[in-house]
Amino acid sequence: MGYPISHVIPAVALFNCQDVESIDHDKVQPFTQPEPITISEKSxxxxxxxxxxxxxxxxxxxxxxxxEITGGLKGTKGASDCTDPPFGTQTYGRASWHNDKYAIMFAWYFPKGKTTEWAGISC
Structure with a gap:
């Protein structure tokens, strides 16, 4: 079994799929997170x-x-149609050892983006 944070789906697979059905962005049901068993899953x-x-x-x-993958949203102005996912959100992740270091990568899908003035961002 792989590294399921909420069942891991490699992002690459989403772009390389053939004959995959797409459905409306607000119809995609997230995976239920399984009980973590291994140390990798728990971390x-x-x-x-x-x-x-x-x-x-x-x-x-x-x-x-x-x-089935999300069909995304049409490029409309603002964040209309995407304020709260009706079934909850989903986090995708992978973990691996590399050169004696353990790395975890997390990913999320956002159906719309927003441009930002980088000069106005403070950390």
């Missing part, structure tokens, strides 16, 4: 970042258990 859950969106589109699940 993935423990260190999963929390994403807070105060202005813009919330993250949505990108793929469901049947392998």
């Amino acid at each position: 993935g859950v423990k260190f999963e970042p929390v994403v807070f969106i105060n202005d813009g589109c919330a993250s949505y699940p990108a793929v469901n258990a049947a392998g």
